Amino acid sequence: MDTLLNISNLSKSFPGVKANDDISLHVNKGEIVALLGENGAGKSTLVKAVFGLVRPDSGTITIKGESIAYGDTAAAISHGVGMVHQHFQLVPVMTVTENIILGDEPHKGMFLSMKAARQEVIELSKRHGLEVDPDSVVEDLPVGIQQRIEILKALRKDIDLLILDEPTAVLTPQEIDELLEVMRNLAASGVGVLFITHKLREVMAVADRVVVLRNGKLVGATTPSETDEEGLAQMMVGRNVVLQVDKGPAKAGEVVLSVENMTVKDSRGHEAVTNFSLELHAGEILGIAGVEGNGQRELVEAICGMRHRTTGTVKVAGVVAPDMDPRQVHLMGVSHIPEDREKDGLVASYSIADNLILNQFNLKPYATKGIRDFKVRDAYAEKLVEEFDIRTPSFENLASSLSGGNKQKVVVARELTQDLKVVVAAQPTRGVDVGSIEFIHNQLVSARDTGAGVLLVSAELDEILSLSDRIAVMFGGKIVAILPGEGADRQYIGRLMAGLTE
Amino acid sequence: MQRVFGSINIKSWKFLLTAAVLIVWIYCYVANGDVTNSVVASGMRFGMPLALASMVGIMCERSGIVNIGIEGTMLLSGFTGFYVASYTKNIIIGLIIAILTGMLTSFVHALMTIQWQMDQIIAGTIINILASGLTSFLYKEGSTVPNTWPIFDIPILSRIPFIGHAFFSQQGPIQYFGLILIPAIWVLIYKTRWGLRTRSVGENPGSADTAGISVIKVRMINVVLGGAIGGLVGGFICLELVGSFSKEFTAGAGFTALALMIFGRWNPMGAFAAAILFGLAQALSTQLQIFGVNNIPNQFITLLPYVFTILVLVFSAGKVRPPAAEGKVYKKEEA
Amino acid sequence: MKLKITRDALVPFASVLVALAIGAILIAAQGHSPVQTYHVLIVRGFESTAGLQATLSKAGILIMSGLAITVGLRAGLFNIGAQGQVLSGALAATYIGYRIHGLPMYIHIPVALAFGALCGALVGGFAGLLKATRGVHEVISTIMLNSIMAAIVDYLTQNQFRLKSQPNTRTPDMLHSARLPHIFGYPTGFVLAVLLAIFVSWVFKKTTTGFELETVGRNRSAAWYAGISVKKSIVLGMLLSGAIAGLTGGLFSSETTGYFVPTFYGGIGFDGITIALLGRANPIAIIPGAILIGGMRSAQSAIQFEAGVSPDLINLLLALVLFFATAPFLAKLIRSNSKSITTTSGWGS
Numbered sequence A: 001m002d003t004l005l006n007i008s009n010l011s012k013s014f015p016g017v018k019a020n021d022d023i024s025l026h027v028n029k030g031e032i033v034a035l036l037g038e039n040g041a042g043k044s045t046l047v048k049a050v051f052g053l054v055r056p057d058s059g060t061i062t063i064k065g066e067s068i069a070y071g072d073t074a075a076a077i078s079h080g081v082g083m084v085h086q087h088f089q090l091v092p093v094m095t096v097t098e099n100i101i102l103g104d105e106p107h108k109g110m111f112l113s114m115k116a117a118r119q120e121v122i123e124l125s126k127r128h129g130l131e132v133d134p135d136s137v138v139e140d141l142p143v144g145i146q147q148r149i150e151i152l153k154a155l156r157k158d159i160d161l162l163i164l165d166e167p168t169a170v171l172t173p174q175e176i177d178e179l180l181e182v183m184r185n186l187a188a189s190g191v192g193v194l195f196i197t198h199k200l201r202e203v204m205a206v207a208d209r210v211v212v213l214r215n216g217k218l219v220g221a222t223t224p225s226e227t228d229e230e231g232l233a234q235m236m237v238g239r240n241v242v243l244q245v246d247k248g249p250a251k252a253g254e255v256v257l258s259v260e261n262m263t264v265k266d267s268r269g270h271e272a273v274t275n276f277s278l279e280l281h282a283g284e285i286l287g288i289a290g291v292e293g294n295g296q297r298e299l300v301e302a303i304c305g306m307r308h309r310t311t312g313t314v315k316v317a318g319v320v321a322p323d324m325d326p327r328q329v330h331l332m333g334v335s336h337i338p339e340d341r342e343k344d345g346l347v348a349s350y351s352i353a354d355n356l357i358l359n360q361f362n363l364k365p366y367a368t369k370g371i372r373d374f375k376v377r378d379a380y381a382e383k384l385v386e387e388f389d390i391r392t393p394s395f396e397n398l399a400s401s402l403s404g405g406n407k408q409k410v411v412v413a414r415e416l417t418q419d420l421k422v423v424v425a426a427q428p429t430r431g432v433d434v435g436s437i438e439f440i441h442n443q444l445v446s447a448r449d450t451g452a453g454v455l456l457v458s459a460e461l462d463e464i465l466s467l468s469d470r471i472a473v474m475f476g477g478k479i480v481a482i483l484p485g486e487g488a489d490r491q492y493i494g495r496l497m498a499g500l501t502e
Numbered sequence B: 001m002q003r004v005f006g007s008i009n010i011k012s013w014k015f016l017l018t019a020a021v022l023i024v025w026i027y028c029y030v031a032n033g034d035v036t037n038s039v040v041a042s043g044m045r046f047g048m049p050l051a052l053a054s055m056v057g058i059m060c061e062r063s064g065i066v067n068i069g070i071e072g073t074m075l076l077s078g079f080t081g082f083y084v085a086s087y088t089k090n091i092i093i094g095l096i097i098a099i100l101t102g103m104l105t106s107f108v109h110a111l112m113t114i115q116w117q118m119d120q121i122i123a124g125t126i127i128n129i130l131a132s133g134l135t136s137f138l139y140k141e142g143s144t145v146p147n148t149w150p151i152f153d154i155p156i157l158s159r160i161p162f163i164g165h166a167f168f169s170q171q172g173p174i175q176y177f178g179l180i181l182i183p184a185i186w187v188l189i190y191k192t193r194w195g196l197r198t199r200s201v202g203e204n205p206g207s208a209d210t211a212g213i214s215v216i217k218v219r220m221i222n223v224v225l226g227g228a229i230g231g232l233v234g235g236f237i238c239l240e241l242v243g244s245f246s247k248e249f250t251a252g253a254g255f256t257a258l259a260l261m262i263f264g265r266w267n268p269m270g271a272f273a274a275a276i277l278f279g280l281a282q283a284l285s286t287q288l289q290i291f292g293v294n295n296i297p298n299q300f301i302t303l304l305p306y307v308f309t310i311l312v313l314v315f316s317a318g319k320v321r322p323p324a325a326e327g328k329v330y331k332k333e334e335a
Numbered sequence C: 001m002k003l004k005i006t007r008d009a010l011v012p013f014a015s016v017l018v019a020l021a022i023g024a025i026l027i028a029a030q031g032h033s034p035v036q037t038y039h040v041l042i043v044r045g046f047e048s049t050a051g052l053q054a055t056l057s058k059a060g061i062l063i064m065s066g067l068a069i070t071v072g073l074r075a076g077l078f079n080i081g082a083q084g085q086v087l088s089g090a091l092a093a094t095y096i097g098y099r100i101h102g103l104p105m106y107i108h109i110p111v112a113l114a115f116g117a118l119c120g121a122l123v124g125g126f127a128g129l130l131k132a133t134r135g136v137h138e139v140i141s142t143i144m145l146n147s148i149m150a151a152i153v154d155y156l157t158q159n160q161f162r163l164k165s166q167p168n169t170r171t172p173d174m175l176h177s178a179r180l181p182h183i184f185g186y187p188t189g190f191v192l193a194v195l196l197a198i199f200v201s202w203v204f205k206k207t208t209t210g211f212e213l214e215t216v217g218r219n220r221s222a223a224w225y226a227g228i229s230v231k232k233s234i235v236l237g238m239l240l241s242g243a244i245a246g247l248t249g250g251l252f253s254s255e256t257t258g259y260f261v262p263t264f265y266g267g268i269g270f271d272g273i274t275i276a277l278l279g280r281a282n283p284i285a286i287i288p289g290a291i292l293i294g295g296m297r298s299a300q301s302a303i304q305f306e307a308g309v310s311p312d313l314i315n316l317l318l319a320l321v322l323f324f325a326t327a328p329f330l331a332k333l334i335r336s337n338s339k340s341i342t343t344t345s346g347w348g349s
């Protein structure tokens, strides 16, 4: 039998969404199947079901002919399935070796044999050409290497089926090419690969077959030779999509944000942003490209007054912005779409209305002399829900009831409906569906066109390329180059992102 | 190895503190060996129950469960241990019952926090309130145990010059057992498969889960094992150290133990060192009282441990990094 | 919506019944009559006029201590050692009450109570400061401060504040002008407490300060992102919680005893935890629980004298009520889906 994985008629609902609706799919030995779909299409849910992490409502899953029960991750592993999860499943404070052996540790009696474990990791890493230092602590490593550890973890057992859930989201173009090569080699040696992505280019480059999910349903199966990127995009989104953002040329004005010689430490006290300087003009979008973890988060937080600056100044329209005072910085006209909307951007147990005024609840007209005015709030919320197309029965519902895209729309609505000089948008479309992505991109462009300076920080190179008027590449807490957005070369930027300078 | 002990940093104030303590100790020893020995020995006696109680915290928190019910665990097990010993006239049975009670109490805690996913601090509070309600209602005056554990010297070790007398003489068996148990827990946490899994569950349960480790099982077992230690401490206090049960005898020790755990960075040896230091401070202040520094009112001597506890946290709390998943409910699938 | 409210209210009610049932078994096991014990409890607590008056007086105090915990919980703080703040507030108010002469009642009472609140606020605020600046978790610091305050008030009552003419340790009597009057025998403190509950509820519903505290309680990073000073809110939350706890102590001195003996104040602060958790940190919803517990507490000594059962029975009953009301199995049985409260996670500041 050549069929490794067979999913038939699988359905799974979460409260309010049918994440998987009657899906059937198979993967054969030695082939690479791409599972394509936009954010929220149900891809992760499907493969988590294979790995025993999600309980299907109905349907069957068999691996090499044997069915897999919910909750039995260990059984999935022992049937030869390896999985690289969308969200890294590493223990940050442990070493590479400890992370890789976790779950099946070399041992003598009840004791760990770390020597044997270390040796095994070294050999494993040699065998697959994925270099890692067995003794490094994972949290000190860049994301690209963490990804490698995840893959090594999956490859440690002699696996027959490798599932990769959006493994390329955090990699540089060069790292992506390397990963695709690893996939090809594995397939050549007979391993079946189920590769999840929403990036069309990668599908075209590596897949033998493509299966497309949309809104939890399987909407098509094809091969790269039968279609092209446009065709895939249409299948994935269900309508014609414009892959390019529609924007006119920038009319850059005076400097609205300037950062001078700023140094910032991360939460563990290590220097994350070093002697950083930058100028942002009114009416332009300045994109900060870079692999995650190169100081972008700290940069954004320090600009917005949320994180202490060890040295340097930030000026908004020529006025020095205070250190560690987000409220004041906001009042100076800086709005901030935070990277982690669940953690920073929203209070899940508050109503949508309260979230829409989360950083102005204390200002007129929402409050007078410390007493809040709910009528004004509700009228405002009603307007924004309408204007930003936030899909909800009522603005009184809790923010936690919204889907990812709509949560992000709440944040964007709040941040872009204020009097602003500067918009700091960190990963504004992460985990958001295509419809919302288009919408958010258009909002950022129109903020630019009304005269705000937009600082766009994104790990998605495509997003940077399609939106930015200027591109700054950040590596190791510094800007390594600033290029015009027009005609920027992705390969070149990719090399800069990896810290290579010619 | 290196990561476990942490590299020694001369500038680190903990290193300086240790050095200072050693120098003072040597000085005192030279000045008056007998008194120093007795102070150190009584420091051990004060410190050991706290050290063991902080092991309860470590076992639980390393797997990601905050347990502020240590107090209640010790109270209940001291209670059952004492009355069973008194009824059966057998302190060994008493101790076994104490340990079982500790396990049962912790099991309830585990049920509340892991199975029912209640807020962990509230669950611990409920354990404490329940323990205090039960023991005070069922309390009967006038019971005694037949005898407490014998006090003895450990044959060879007690003769080691300098430290032998302080650590290995004139103590009871549970006190000595603590000297074995604590390093054993250290080995368990850092050197065994179980320990690795426990730490991974406490840091990132998702990663343990995807590696095929049952988060719930690891947490349950650790919490119940922690309870066994809590039971041991209850029995230790009521059957060996004090020899009787009194209402609310724990008097906040469970919380002090948690502070020592934090100070010791969730490392058993660290918490042990902290507890001994704490015990020494207490022994010293008692000694001062005996030596007629009697213009210090009695109340102020009794509140010293509480002040120490706060100080311990003032110097460590903001700087240490607890197990990352601690206090959070782990939901395998939100459905 | 209506239906859900009644279902949720059923949970504490069912918990009380279950707790009484278990209590009955234990009473019987000790060789006493559960029927007689509960009869005494009901008559002494709720039936007679005197019982009702005593109950309401106790209830007023317990509403306040429940409010102290509630304010903290809403701001994400667990003031588990409120007892220490109650004690310091009580002693402070008593001191003003007996020491300052010649004030009219309408000034003396507020001044005494305010001083109690101030001292409670200092102790609570100190814990808040430790948390905001040094990351010391309030669960540990307030428990320790609780013991520290107990030692300090004990010292003061035995020395500076002692009524020397009496053999037992106590302070002098508060002046008449500092004693809260009863109206037709009913305690005014109860009315004050209900008003305070309404006020607290209003603060959290309508004011920006309440919103700030609550936002910090629910999501600290989002609060900081939104420009709310998390540190200030932590200090303020503990300050307010401590102030209410101190006020509780002052009220007790002024209304009930009229002088200070450390042991009078038993478990007021700890009962506040039970009450706040039963009322799910809702300032109005804690009132019925406070009345119930007030009744049980005021009948406490009667069960010993009239039924021969240890007064600690009440501690046990309350613990059981709390356990069954917060653990979800009764709630599941009744099919209420009220969310359980969360306070804090981990020791991270």
Ligand SMILES: Nc1ncnc2c1ncn2[C@@H]1O[C@H](COP(=O)(O)OP(=O)(O)O)[C@@H](O)[C@H]1O
Pocket (backbone or CB within 6 Å): A014, A015, A017, A018, A019, A037, A038, A039, A040, A041, A042, A043, A044, A045, A046, A403, A404, B333, B334, B335
């Ligand atoms: N644990 C969960 N609880 C509730 N809803 C969920 C859960 N996991 C996924 N969903 C929802 O199911 C849908 C599919 O999610 P997912 O499988 O993660 O999509 P994808 O991986 O394709 O981006 C989304 O609408 C998501 O919000």
Ligand SMILES: [Mg+2]
Pocket (backbone or CB within 6 Å): A040, A043, A044, A045, A086, A165, A166
């Ligand atoms: Mg996904």
